């Protein structure tokens with residue numbers, strides 16, 4: 264829907280932005296910041312679904328990243344996939360009817376993303392999806408289902424890398440809906456890098472720059488099986504004996520450790536989940552990062568830090584082809600080999616992918632302003 268340039272007399276575009284879980288918060292932050300600069304064009308409404316609700320998983324991100332207080336918190340909390348998705352659907356629908364946004368903006372691939380999208384499109388409200396088109400080709404991942412379904416009904420598909428556009432075109436999405444804009448998560452990283460550098464996180468944990476590894480684990484493929492978890496911690500424990508491994512523990516993983524290992528603590532430097540700035544500080548000076556997260560593969564690529572991804576696939580292939588990421592799978596023997604190899608290699612030389620330049624949110628909001636100018 265191309266339109267003429269907006270005039271001052273036009274009413275602002277009512278845009279309802281949705282964030283629900285930790286990886287959403289760093290994506291929504293630069294977008295909210297951009298809307299705040301354009302109050303004559305946009306009237307943003309921020310909805311927190313409450314999928315993540317802890318201080319450590321949610322509140323600290325709002326504070327550290329300067330995200331405005333949500334206008335509404337749906338308070339859905341934890342539960343099975345069906346329960347969580349249904350709760351968001353049920354609770355957001357009356358809000359959409361009451362507030363009548365011109366557009367709903369969703370980010371990433373969590374249950375809240377899909378549920379808010381479904382509720383909006385059923386009410387004929389167009390959806391803009393930020394981070395569209397990523398595909399791991401692994402339908403056992405709940406996030407993959409969320410991505411495919413969200414993309415199939417979104418009006419604007421904002422992509423972070425070239426492969427995403429290819430995937431969407433192959434699925435029959437009309438080319439004019441797809442916009443390669445770069446990576447909003449890297450907007451946040453670049454905006455907060457200096458603040459993170461000023462922190463003493465590395466020293467506080469008794470570590471030295473380049474003298475430690477960072478580990479995160481929360482995917483069902485790694486933490487839901489007692490055997491897998493035990494074998495992983497054996498390998499990682501051996502690494503820790505040579506190179507300290509800092510392990511901020513996700514609540515789902517903490518539960519799994521308690522349940523599957525009878526509370527026997529892995530021999531690693533375990534911490535509670537860290538805030539955004541402390542975690543970024545650790546990434547910057549890590550010798551290597553081991554993770555099953557999606558976002559951390561991108562953050563390490565942007566920082567030029569070696570990353571071993573403990574999964575069988577990635578939906579973010581540019582982090583491998585251009586960045587510093589290696590997909591090593593979930594087999595503990597293969598992981599140990601990859602660690603040994605990396606310990607012997609010089610620091611990897613990746614390059615920052617196209618448009619991961621700190622301006623993705625500006626590009627997105629420009630496009631929405633242009634297309635929605637004449638609603």
Ligand code: UD1
Pocket residue numbers: 284285286314315316317320321341342372373374375405406481513514515557
């Ligand atoms: C969700 C996302 C995943 C993302 C991850 C980042 C989906 C399908 N998954 O997975 O894509 O990578 O967030 O963290 O949406 N919990 C707390 N406090 C909280 C939130 C959760 O203690 O603030 C605990 C609960 O016991 C809950 C468990 O963590 O049962 C898992 O949380 P949930 O949101 O269901 O999924 P994640 O595994 O975090």
